[in-house]
Amino acid sequence: xxxxxxxxxxxxxxxxxxxxxxxxxxxxxxxxxxxxxxxxxxxxxxxxxxxxxxxxxxxxxxxxxxxxxxxxxxxxxxxxxxxxxxxxxxxxxxxxxxxxxxxxxxxxxxxxxxxxxxxxxxxxxxxxxxxxxxxxxxxxxxxxxxxxxxxxxxxxxxxxxxxxxxxxxxxxxxxxxxxxxxxxxxxxxxxxxxxxxxxxxxxxxxxxxxxxxxxxxxxxxxxxxxxxxxxxxxxxxxxxxxxxxxxxxxxxxxxxxxxxxxxxxxxxxxxxxxxxxxxxxxxxxxxxxxxxxxxxxxxxxxxxxxxxxxxxxxxxxxxxxxxxxxxxxxxxxxxxxxxxxxxxxxxxxxxxxxxxxxxxxxxxxxxxxxxxxxxxxxxxxxxxxxxxxxx
Ligand SMILES: Nc1ncnc2c1ncn2[C@@H]1O[C@H](COP(=O)(O)OP(=O)(O)O)[C@@H](O)[C@H]1O
Ligand code: SF4
Ligand SMILES: [Mg+2]
Numbered sequence: 001x002x003x004x005x006x007x008x009x010x011x012x013x014x015x016x017x018x019x020x021x022x023x024x025x026x027x028x029x030x031x032x033x034x035x036x037x038x039x040x041x042x043x044x045x046x047x048x049x050x051x052x053x054x055x056x057x058x059x060x061x062x063x064x065x066x067x068x069x070x071x072x073x074x075x076x077x078x079x080x081x082x083x084x085x086x087x088x089x090x091x092x093x094x095x096x097x098x099x100x101x102x103x104x105x106x107x108x109x110x111x112x113x114x115x116x117x118x119x120x121x122x123x124x125x126x127x128x129x130x131x132x133x134x135x136x137x138x139x140x141x142x143x144x145x146x147x148x149x150x151x152x153x154x155x156x157x158x159x160x161x162x163x164x165x166x167x168x169x170x171x172x173x174x175x176x177x178x179x180x181x182x183x184x185x186x187x188x189x190x191x192x193x194x195x196x197x198x199x200x201x202x203x204x205x206x207x208x209x210x211x212x213x214x215x216x217x218x219x220x221x222x223x224x225x226x227x228x229x230x231x232x233x234x235x236x237x238x239x240x241x242x243x244x245x246x247x248x249x250x251x252x253x254x255x256x257x258x259x260x261x262x263x264x265x266x267x268x269x270x271x272x273x274x275x276x277x278x279x280x281x282x283x284x285x286x287x288x289x290x291x292x293x294x295x296x297x298x299x300x301x302x303x304x305x306x307x308x309x310x311x312x313x314x315x316x317x318x319x320x321x322x323x324x325x326x327x328x329x330x331x332x333x334x335x336x337x338x339x340x341x342x343x344x345x346x347x348x349x350x351x352x353x354x355x356x357x358x359x360x361x362x363x364x365x366x367x368x369x370x371x372x373x374x375x376x377x378x379x380x381x382x383x384x385x386x387x388x389x390x391x
Contacts, residue, residue: 171209298379
């Protein structure tokens with residue numbers, strides 16, 4: 001299946017999801033303004049909407065997250081006021097070009113920043129763990145974070161070779177995490193490792209369990225990473241570009257695997273990607289990041305079919321086949337890239353961060369930072385001209 005076909009099919013699937021969501025809304029579910037619920041200790045700084053899934057409090061509520069790096073060349077404001085929620089069982093995709101602050105957001109949540117230089121300087125990351133406790137990960141101790149990383153939040157990175165240890169077999173590494181989290185005996189852990197390899201679709205698991213990482217293909221190694229990440233049945237999986245290094249067929253298999261296991265475990269996923277085509281495949285909601293901020297968010301169908309921010313529109317135009325699909329262009333697929341670069345995080349301009357690249361920019365855009373504006377239907381965009389842009 002090519003990317004164009006994949007996106008179309010996924011959009012059709014998402015349209016079905018939207019119908020269900022609309023039905024739920026019609027049935028009386030409400031869009032609520034986060035941070036304004038009774039007794040909520042976390043005061044909100046910006047307008048962020050989320051459909052009330054009825055499942056109660058979000059698994060993760062991030063408010064006004066700011067993460068800066070002190071470098072020889074100045075203060076790098078990688079993440080500069082990010083807010084979002086992830087509901088139980090939901091997949092939120094965070095999408096944006098390289099350098100927009102996606103990985104730093106996930107490393108901040110996991111407390112895995114390069115601590116010599118990087119620091120969360122502001123914000124709240126309220127996480128609800130399996131035992132029902134909600135705590136702010138920003139102020140959690142290293143011991144508490146180790147417990148959370150092992151039991152409640154798992155992470156998958158783009159390149160499994162950096163996370164897998166080359167000198168141990170994959171079986172030993174899965175067993176290690178199983179022993180740690182489920183307190184099994186060694187033989188039982190080995191059996192659990194074989195079972196996990198089967199679950200993630202590795203054939204001849206009894207044999208492959210003794211492979212070293214370098215004996216496996218990239219796709220297989222990523223399956224092993226998925227197995228390790230899910231061995232503790234986390235509440236939240238953070239997947240940072242998990243399929244970027246893989247070819248399209250293997251990518252689709254890994255995404256299917258993650259979705260299947262998500263249904264079985266009931267976990268939430270924070271899915272980070274630079275590829276809007278993948279967003280349609282995996283997520284219910286999407287947050288578009290630019291220059292350390294969220295510039296648009298909403299449910300996937302709304303954002304992909306009725307984008308309100310010029311940056312999102314530019315990203316959508318850069319999905320291969322997108323222009324051909326709209327009938328604008330015949331001939332071979334062409335990748336349209338947004339002209340210009342992400343602003344330097346050490347020296348961002350006043351006003352809208354996208355102004356230098358935006359064909360709709362006017363003087364008022366450069367005067368002050370646009371707030372995230374409610375554009376209706378649970379969608380929000382950080383653009384003062386969204387009505388003209390979207391029409
Ligand atoms: N350890 C670090 N030291 C200094 N700057 C960093 C560090 N990590 C990330 N950055 C900077 O923060 C910005 C956001 O990076 P990142 O979150 O990795 O982007 P993304 O994942 O969206 O591609 C970039 O400008 C990057 O150069
Ligand atoms: S606020 Fe102005 S410059 Fe920024 S995206 Fe909207 S139209 Fe473009
Ligand atoms: Mg990254």
